[in-house]
Amino acid sequence: MTATRRTVLEGLAALSDADRRETTTRSALAASLSADERTVDAHLDRLAACELVRTYPDGRVRITITGEELLALDTDELAIVDPE
Numbered sequence: 001m002t003a004t005r006r007t008v009l010e011g012l013a014a015l016s017d018a019d020r021r022e023t024t025t026r027s028a029l030a031a032s033l034s035a036d037e038r039t040v041d042a043h044l045d046r047l048a049a050c051e052l053v054r055t056y057p058d059g060r061v062r063i064t065i066t067g068e069e070l071l072a073l074d075t076d077e078l079a080i081v082d083p084e
Helices: 005-015 026-033 037-049 065-072
Strands: 053-055 060-063
Touching: 005 026, 005 037, 005 060, 005 065, 026 037, 037 053
Parallel strands: none
Antiparallel strands: 053 060
């Protein structure tokens, strides 16, 4: 499967929780998406730069409240703009 930033964000929302600060690992997220771990890592880094994802040095990740709110808009087309 080719992972997009949206599918990575949606997958992370299913495996983590911002309010409870529940995390998952990068590898578990990649496995749940049946996606290449390097591709998922690249998307997570970009999403973190937009403050939609929180990453930890030990490999854990979670969605942020902002990320959850963005997904809650439930639009057919979702634009995630890099800060660069």
